[in-house]
Amino acid sequence: MSVPTERRRGPRRALTEDEILDAALGLLDEGGQDAASVRGIAARVGVAPNAVYTYFPDKAAVVRALVERLLGEVDHDVFTDRGRPWRERVEALALELRSRLSAHPGAVGLVVGGPMDGPHALALNEHLLHLLADAGLGPTEAARASYLLIVYVFGSIALEVADVHEAGPLPPETERVAARDRAFAATPADAFPRSSAAAPTMARFISTDQYLWGLRRVLDGIAARVG
Amino acid sequence: MSVPTERRRGPRRALTEDEILDAALGLLDEGGQDAASVRGIAARVGVAPNAVYTYFPDKAAVVRALVERLLGEVDHDVFTDRGRPWRERVEALALELRSRLSAHPGAVGLVVGGPMDGPHALALNEHLLHLLADAGLGPTEAARASYLLIVYVFGSIALEVADVHEAGPLPPETERVAARDRAFAATPADAFPRSSAAAPTMARFISTDQYLWGLRRVLDGIAARVG
DNA sequence: ACCTTACCTGTACACCGTACAGAGTATGTA
DNA sequence: TACATACTCTGTACGGTGTACAGGTAAGGT
Missing domain, CATH: 1.10.357.10 (Tetracycline Repressor, domain 2)
Structure with a gap:
């Protein structure tokens, strides 16, 4: 039996960029303009702050992606x-x-x-x-x-x-x-x-x-x- | 001989609100949107960061005053x-x-x-x-x-x-x-x-x-x- | 059984706004 | 002249921010 969910190449990818954007948007909705901190986002997806930088080079990239979405x-x-x-x-x-x-x-x-x-x-x-x-x-x-x-x-x-x-x-x-x-x-x-x-x-x-x-x-x- | 510059009531007032706003605007002009930190403003007028709070209750007040000016x-x-x-x-x-x-x-x-x-x-x-x-x-x-x-x-x-x-x-x-x-x-x-x-x-x-x-x-x- | 690759963590740094306690000085009053 | 008062400014400290660096860990491919 094979793994049901398809993985990309490396090890399991526990997070997705969408999860991160969801968290950011949620924080923004709840706390306003400045509520989407990297630490807050990471905490909301249950991960250390730095884990975010695996998916986005910096916070500005998160914001850009969110705006695009x-x-x-x-x-x-x-x-x-x-x-x-x-x-x-x-x-x-x-x-x-x-x-x-x-x-x-x-x-x-x-x-x-x-x-x-x-x-x-x-x-x-x-x-x-x-x-x-x-x-x-x-x-x-x-x-x-x-x-x-x-x-x-x-x-x-x-x-x-x-x-x-x-x-x-x-x-x-x-x-x-x-x-x-x-x-x-x-x-x-x-x-x-x-x-x-x-x-x-x-x-x-x-x-x-x-x-x-x-x-x-x-x-x-x-x-x-x-x- | 009397003091040439008029003082208000307390001790000498070395700073003025305008000096602070000048510094803030200068930093904004040189460094963009986020360049006007309280610490930067204070450094520019040659004073400890907290001295700013003698004239403005918080940073938002500085910004409001600057916008008004x-x-x-x-x-x-x-x-x-x-x-x-x-x-x-x-x-x-x-x-x-x-x-x-x-x-x-x-x-x-x-x-x-x-x-x-x-x-x-x-x-x-x-x-x-x-x-x-x-x-x-x-x-x-x-x-x-x-x-x-x-x-x-x-x-x-x-x-x-x-x-x-x-x-x-x-x-x-x-x-x-x-x-x-x-x-x-x-x-x-x-x-x-x-x-x-x-x-x-x-x-x-x-x-x-x-x-x-x-x-x-x-x-x-x-x-x-x-x- | 390796080795590679990618995810994630711990730690750390520099910066931020600002609260608190106190030092220093110029003034008003006795 | 002496004192009390009022005010400015500093030192220190706390919790927050973005993020760089080094490593640990787990899942491939070979």
Whole structure:
């Protein structure tokens, strides 16, 4: 009888890179931005800290791999359907990215803070470029528009998550929206929020409504260049 | 003869908070994102590491104060002139912020990564809200538009700086643009950049031209809501 | 039965933020 | 003038971080 699970070449490989990434993401989800230490990861998979370095050359490589995995999780089908109008496809992409990333707030900083030059990131960029070419944009304007959209999507997610150092997931959207409304709403119905007290932060805790509103303004601006 | 420099109450105050912030910013400029350690700051002002804690409760407070100082350096006059068209004023604000922040790439991550809830940040937000009210937007749309603009300005700067972990200032814009063009330019003149090799990162090293292009698309989208 | 290869551990180093106790000095008050 | 007070700054120390180095151990292939 042979060994049921296939081994690679050397001795048994007790760990896998995926286990390590699972542990890192788990720590990030539970403890926020800085919770994924090498020692913590190793402890979570039940191994000495150095064992991690068998699979990744350094911590940055772990982070890169994790970012790639997160970006690889986005469902490309929803926006590669060339039968749908291009604006709908962009909105689908934007919503998909937002929901994927805000599921792991602690990891958002790592995604945005890195070079985003892995295969999945590039594939995403390429799909977006094709999409904008479908819309009728020339190569230069497509590149610029894709940059603009990337900035909006990642920028808004990054800003939203920026001041949530605490552990755990974001508060539910209903509560976030309520907080934002409390912050921005002027006291008289038609008044303009003039005091700092009325707008306590520059940009935080936005709703999906507001996210889509901004995205649509961007799309309006881009659409005007199509003709 | 009396002491020329005025003292507060206690013994001589050899350090000032500004000296500490100068040191922190200097380290950030020379060493990038993570170069501003408490120990490094203290060494640079010639003092034991703990002395810093006389002026700031913890490192986060140092960072907050530094962010506030950077945001306080933006020249408000260029965009509070209500005589100029509102789009011009937004562009002036966007360019001012970009030039101020990209002068200190190592500090950008700290600005964007924090809550941005200091007095200067709030004042900036308020000015932007007023500006958009001048443009004719109602309170809700002004808040949403200001959020959109903030996301664009800070998001693009953050993404641009994200993969420059190395020390020193950004390369000069001419070189950055050349790198970007090399990256995005399709090999045949009219071809569309399809390969990942042709677009090696999602969004990096953009020119002022491209920055303004994106900003103007955003402004187009906002302007369409004014009527 | 070797030898090679790859996994994993123990130990160690330099650095980080920062808490605690105390030394030193300039000031306000008697 | 003398003292008490208030404040700045230092020495030391603790627990945390990333990771380099040397070895031990177990599973192949031959």
